[in-house]
Amino acid sequence: MSPNEILEWFKQTPVDKAWSFNGCKPSDTGKWTHGYHRYPAKFIPQLVEHLMDCYITNGTASINDPFMGSGTTIVSAISRGLCASGTDINKVAHLVTKAKATPIKPDYLEKRVKQFLSSICNFQDNKQGFLFSKSQMHPQIPEKHLERIDYWFAEEARDELGKILALILDETDQAVQAFFFVALSHVLKTCSIWSQSSTKPTRDMKKRPTPPADAIKRHLSKMLKGNAYFYAVVPSHVKENLEHYLNVQTSSAKAQAVPDDSVDLIISSSPYVTSYEYADLHQLSTIWLDLADDLKEYRKQFIGTSYKQYEDRSLFSQIASDIVEEMVFKNKKKGKEIEAFFIDMQEVFDESFRILKPGGRCCYVIGNTKLKGVDIRNAEAFAESLQHSGFKLDRLIKREIPLKILPQKRDEKTGRFASNDKANSEAYPTEYIVIGLKE
Numbered sequence: 001m002s003p004n005e006i007l008e009w010f011k012q013t014p015v016d017k018a019w020s021f022n023g024c025k026p027s028d029t030g031k032w033t034h035g036y037h038r039y040p041a042k043f044i045p046q047l048v049e050h051l052m053d054c055y056i057t058n059g060t061a062s063i064n065d066p067f068m069g070s071g072t073t074i075v076s077a078i079s080r081g082l083c084a085s086g087t088d089i090n091k092v093a094h095l096v097t098k099a100k101a102t103p104i105k106p107d108y109l110e111k112r113v114k115q116f117l118s119s120i121c122n123f124q125d126n127k128q129g130f131l132f133s134k135s136q137m138h139p140q141i142p143e144k145h146l147e148r149i150d151y152w153f154a155e156e157a158r159d160e161l162g163k164i165l166a167l168i169l170d171e172t173d174q175a176v177q178a179f180f181f182v183a184l185s186h187v188l189k190t191c192s193i194w195s196q197s198s199t200k201p202t203r204d205m206k207k208r209p210t211p212p213a214d215a216i217k218r219h220l221s222k223m224l225k226g227n228a229y230f231y232a233v234v235p236s237h238v239k240e241n242l243e244h245y246l247n248v249q250t251s252s253a254k255a256q257a258v259p260d261d262s263v264d265l266i267i268s269s270s271p272y273v274t275s276y277e278y279a280d281l282h283q284l285s286t287i288w289l290d291l292a293d294d295l296k297e298y299r300k301q302f303i304g305t306s307y308k309q310y311e312d313r314s315l316f317s318q319i320a321s322d323i324v325e326e327m328v329f330k331n332k333k334k335g336k337e338i339e340a341f342f343i344d345m346q347e348v349f350d351e352s353f354r355i356l357k358p359g360g361r362c363c364y365v366i367g368n369t370k371l372k373g374v375d376i377r378n379a380e381a382f383a384e385s386l387q388h389s390g391f392k393l394d395r396l397i398k399r400e401i402p403l404k405i406l407p408q409k410r411d412e413k414t415g416r417f418a419s420n421d422k423a424n425s426e427a428y429p430t431e432y433i434v435i436g437l438k439e
């Protein structure tokens, strides 16, 4: 299709109500292990499941997500007994996905959690900690991030978190340890002065943070239920041989550790240009779990970041080039950031093409936005770019996002997500699923 035909195709495509999942309750979207960890712009599992219903007809299929985030695609694939591979540059995403996709025997996990909680009670009841050896009781506070930790946490919370971390580091079963790390990572926001209503790093000096031990107890009990439910749905052959079915990495979406022609279906949602700075949004977890030595360098590896270094690479999509040109005219720096974003995505689509089997499909979920008055037609540009990578444009789904599921709005001036009351335009009342076929 020519660029004009693509633009027309998008204009003519009506909203398909079957893809809104209007009736979904939080208990549906947070079922199984999906409620382990919050994650900005995460999928609802129902969307992923519906795509699998449409395109997967055999029980031995292989599913991939190059931007796996909190692992919605990966968990859904594992729940169906399929092979799941994925990557994300964000180390928090890797940790969360691995834990969410690993079903643990419920009785056994319950015992380990009980033990863990009783150790926490001991140090809560007895601040001297006589039941512990000195090394266990010593709070493990990552020294090199002390300044950032003190920026976000009161002294008491910091010390309690350090003791919880010390207990987790003592856990010898890796799957159980990852389960605890995810619980800790999830509660960090509640225990800090990070504004509870903000996704972005904003301090709320009036906030009364929840004591870490209370927060983690409550969250572990929720996670235990999620694990038990997930354990019951994952087929036995997968539980017995999980390493064969689950391949998740921390690496770039442009170079996955996945063989050529091996994947049946890709279901993914990319980052957006200069919208969420994922490295910054997960900084509490990154500093506590010591996931990055150099935060500045870490940020640059994320697609869509404004910390990007520009290289001499060419943009192939005409639609993307027109957007860049319009933006450069208004704001050169922003224009260059958008250009870097579309070029990065071009390389991701090439990689998608490489790993898919002939007859396989990629499904990219993406919304459009407005930035400094310029229409950023991500979806149309993605469609054209997929063609450049060798895909045939197979199907376009336009879906409404019920605001109760994704109640975020974008600020029209900056294009960044903002809280509902502050934003002056709705984020994604609709979004697209652009589907490419490797013939």
Ligand SMILES: C[S@@+](CC[C@H](N)C(=O)[O-])C[C@H]1O[C@@H](n2cnc3c(N)ncnc32)[C@H](O)[C@@H]1O
Residues within 6 Å of the ligand: 039, 040, 041, 042, 043, 044, 066, 067, 068, 069, 070, 071, 072, 073, 087, 088, 089, 090, 093, 251, 252, 253, 254, 268, 269, 270, 271, 278, 301, 302, 303, 304
């Ligand atoms: C919209 S989120 C994906 C959310 C996911 N669908 C879910 O359900 O949680 C986009 C993801 O892209 C990741 N990302 C950004 N740059 C990347 C890169 N160069 N390679 C791989 N992943 C990257 C971000 O860390 C983020 O997790």
